[in-house]
Amino acid sequence: MKIKHIVLLALSLIITSCSGTISTAKKEYKITKASQFKSHCNLNEWFLQKDTLIGHGVPMHWGVMELKKRLPKNYEIDFKVNMTEESLFEVMLNINKNKYIRAYLYQIDQNIVIGDGTYNKNSDEYGKRGGPTLFKKTMKLENNKWYSIKIRVTNNQLYFSVDNETFLECNLEKSNLSQQGKLGFLTNGETKVIDLTIKTLQ
Known part of the structure; x- marks a missing residue:
């Protein structure tokens, strides 16, 4: 099946209103064109190649993308998701x-994790990115x-699962934890x- 679903928050269908929140009639968001993707995201160290979103970071400078x-x-x-290099992929x-x-996959500890995060765009200093683990479950990664x-x-109930087998939940x-805001990826x-698909739920 073609990946025309690589959607970063389906920004191609977004209603162009003054609202800062994503909303569409179909309640499902998809984006396929690199030009649309770039206009709706702060890519930083990420880019769209055909139908694949690729992020690049290093242990001392994490690659971050934010909608x-x-x-x-x-x-x-x-x-x-596929971590082709290094050990961390995080959904912000x-x-x-x-x-x-x-909400992240961490190969070093072989866990999936829910944690309380801090991200300072202007600093890679320890303590100004990442944050404490609140819930974790062992998984081979x-x-x-x-x-x-x-x-x-x-x-306000968060459910996070990997391969429909390993999952975490919390309130x-x-x-x-932050109850509303934007979406980002980090590596x-x-x-x-x-x-990637994002749907609004009632």
């Missing part, structure tokens, strides 16, 4: 100023392997993302 529009209050995100959820939720990711946020309010090596 310009905010996620809806309730949403579901699906995609496939509900980015609000310099705070966000960390390796380079050059595709993993299916599903993230769902409904009524955003009880865990004192400390080379990471590839395909088949």
Whole structure:
């Protein structure tokens, strides 16, 4: 199946209103053209090559990409990811100023993790990026392997799963995590993302 679904927040369907939140009639977001993608994202160290989103970072300078529009209050995100180099891929959820939720794969510890994140765009200094682990589960992770990711946020409940087998859940309010904001990706090596779809949930 062709990956015309590589959507970073389906910005090709976004209603062009003054609202800072993503919304469409179809409630599903897709983007396929590099020009559209660039206009709706702060790419930094990421780029779109055909139907694959590729990020580049190094352990001392993580490669970050951030969408310009905010996620809806309730949403579901699906995609496939391959960490071709290094050990960390992170989904940055509900980015609000310099705070966000960390939902990530970490090869060094062989865990999937939910954490409380901080990201300072102007500094790679320790303590100004990343943040504490709140929940984790052991999972065998390796380079050059595709993993299916599903993230769902409904009524402040976060669900994060990998390959529909290993999953974590938490309540955003009880865990004192960011409840609304933008979406981003982060890597400390080379990471590839395909088949990205983001849906609004009621």
